[in-house]
Amino acid sequence: MPDQDSPARTLGHLPQHPLRYKLNNEVHARPPVSLTHPKRVSYLALIHDGTTEDGELQQLRALADAFARPLPEADGGHLQLDVGDFLLKWERHNEFSSYAFFCTPRADETDARHGALPRVPPGWLEALPGSVIVATHIELQSTSALGPKSVMDGLISSGRQGVAAQVADGAAWVFTDFMLTDGWSRYLVLDERLTPRQAGRTVQRLLEIETYRVMALLxxxxxxxxxxxxxxxxxxxxxxxxxxxxxxxxxxxxxxxxxxxxxxxxxxxxxxxxxxxxxxxxxxxxxxxxxxxxxxxxxxxxxxxxxxxxxxxxxxxxxxxxxxxxxxxxxxxxxxxxxxxxxxxxxxxxxxxxxELLGQMNRRAKLQMRLQETVEGLSIVAITYYASQLVQYLAKGLHAWLPVSPEAITAISIPVIAGLAALGLRRMRRKLAAEEGTH
Known part of the structure; x- marks a missing residue:
């Protein structure tokens, strides 16, 4: 720990990451609304269906204008708009946007079936972009105004399957049946010793449970x-x-x-x-x-x-x-x-x-080789024949100076010519084979 008497050290000119403050503030985003009883909460979650954040903000701006209030800046896809008559908390998530209305009931507002909706200007809800996936009312009362036993007796006598529990280590009671009545689900929270922030967190958790369970069931x-x-x-x-x-x-x-x-x-x-x-x-x-x-x-x-x-x-x-x-x-x-x-x-x-194709090609190559050898033999015969004829013509022309007849010279040249032709073809094949082996 630095000495408290020493001057505070600053970051000076150290470069700041562009997301540093945004990431730090993320853990403080979307805080619960502090609540005191009695309170009525009406909550809507709407699937986006292609709606944009600008379209939702435009609708929120229309609500603020109706009460002559400025629209707060939407920081990170959420804002709170207090118009005096009620408080609206808006949040935009990946797949849906939520609208939570908080109001304190007046003495003449004894019917809690519609929650905080009577405070909202007529026609404004109908113009909200998206399709409703969750709609719920939460009524926050004190145990002194409404006893938990009377609520439980009413649920038992009605025959409806209810859900009840003490929450926050027994500081409050929660009642619901998870049924839709007139399109709305309903919760009753009886506050026994909740602090305002505890009450706000409890209501927010109930709203999130209601929303996420339906979204999970999609x-x-x-x-x-x-x-x-x-x-x-x-x-x-x-x-x-x-x-x-x-x-x-x-x-x-x-x-x-x-x-x-x-x-x-x-x-x-x-x-x-x-x-x-x-x-x-x-x-x-x-x-x-x-x-x-x-x-x-x-x-x-x-x-x-x-x-x-x-x-x-x-x-x-x-x-x-x-x-x-x-x-x-x-x-x-x-x-x-x-x-x-x-x-x-x-x-x-x-x-x-x-x-199989290569085998056939190999067999054809061998056959072609045999044919080539046959053709080479015939070539030797043809070369020998034509060369011997040349020798014969030459011997006839030189007959006067030769000691033997042209026919004898021709006969003697035939095996010599055939041998030389065969030897030449053999040397040619060896040369070609040697060249093929080097490639």
């Missing part, structure tokens, strides 16, 4: 569609493997390889379309379990906790998505291995055919 219909594709593809792959085992001709193997290639393309297309959704489901599910752990639930007699409800309802769906994703990857690998095996068979068959 993969479940995809898993069903992929499951039907995998069932058909696995049966088709088994039939193709039977066909590969009974294939007797190269044409049969090429047909099987063509069908395997088409099946591989179909499965890979499914992998490309579903990998992101399955990966996102796992990420969202981890966030759900993390937020449930942060609630620090304590079980209430006769009611399941939020964690138990998710283990029984959400976890099987996520496990199904995980199993389908793993099954899809395994099928893709099996198709690739079988395709490689079949290609190996086709390559071996082509190599065998090439060897």
């Amino acid at each position: 993969a479940f219909p995809v898993a069903k569609d992929v499951g039907r594709l995998l069932g058909r593809a696995e049966g088709e792959l088994a039939d193709l493997m039977d066909s590969m085992g009974t294939a007797t001709t190269p044409e049969d193997e090429r047909n099987v390889l063509s069908h395997l290639t088409r099946l591989a393309a179909e499965v890979e297309r499914s992998v490309a379309r579903s990998t992101f959704r399955f990966g996102a489901a796992q990420a969202y599910y981890r966030l759900v379990t993390s937020r449930i752990g942060e609630l620090r639930e304590q079980r209430v007699e006769s009611f399941p906790t939020i964690g138990e409800f998710m283990d029984r309802r959400l976890a099987p769906a996520i496990n199904t998505c995980e199993a389908i994703a793993r099954r899809q990857e395994e099928l893709s690998g099996r198709i690739a291995r079988n395709s490689q095996l079949l290609r190996t068979r086709v390559d071996i068959e082509l190599e065998r055919q090439n060897q």
Whole structure:
């Protein structure tokens, strides 16, 4: 630790990374809203559906203008707009944007079914870009105004399956049934001894649980569609493997390889379309379990906790998505291995055919060699014949000076000419063979 009496050391002229402050502030982004009871919260999450951040900010600016308030700067895709009548917290995520409205109910506002929505100008919600994926109301009350036992008795008498738990080490009670009524899910939070920041964190965790569980379930219909594709593809792959085992001709193997290639393309297309959704489901599910752990639930007699409800309802769906994703990857690998095996068979068959072709070419080369040797023999005969005729003509011209007849000279020249021609052809073949060996 530096001496406190020494002057503070600064970074001086050291270069700063351009992302340093942004990365440092990321851990402080999206803080929960401090809440005191009573409070009503209405929350919407909308899938982007191609909407841009500028389009959402334009709608937020229209709301600020309606209350003659300036729109705060959107820092990192989130902002809080306090118009006096209510507080709006907006956040933009990768796939969705969330709008949370916080208001304190007035004495004449006894109907809590619509949450904080009556404070929002008419028509503004309908103009929000995107499609609604989550809509929930949360009512924050104190245990002195509404007793937990009366709420539990009401849930039991209604016959509806409710979820209840004490959270924050018993500092509050949470009640819900995860059902949609008029398109909205509802939570009731009874504050026993929460601090304002604890209450804000508790409400934020409930909103995140509600959002991420639905976002995680987006993969479940995809898993069903992929499951039907995998069932058909696995049966088709088994039939193709039977066909590969009974294939007797190269044409049969090429047909099987063509069908395997088409099946591989179909499965890979499914992998490309579903990998992101399955990966996102796992990420969202981890966030759900993390937020449930942060609630620090304590079980209430006769009611399941939020964690138990998710283990029984959400976890099987996520496990199904995980199993389908793993099954899809395994099928893709099996198709690739079988395709490689079949290609190996086709390559071996082509190599065998090439060897047969080379053998035929070798046999033809030997035949051509024999023919060439025959032709060479005939060439020697032809060379000997024509050369002996020249000798004969020469002997006849010199007959007066020669001691023997031209016919004798011609007869004697024939073996000499034939020997010289054969010797010349032999030396030529050796020279060509030596040149071929050097290349």
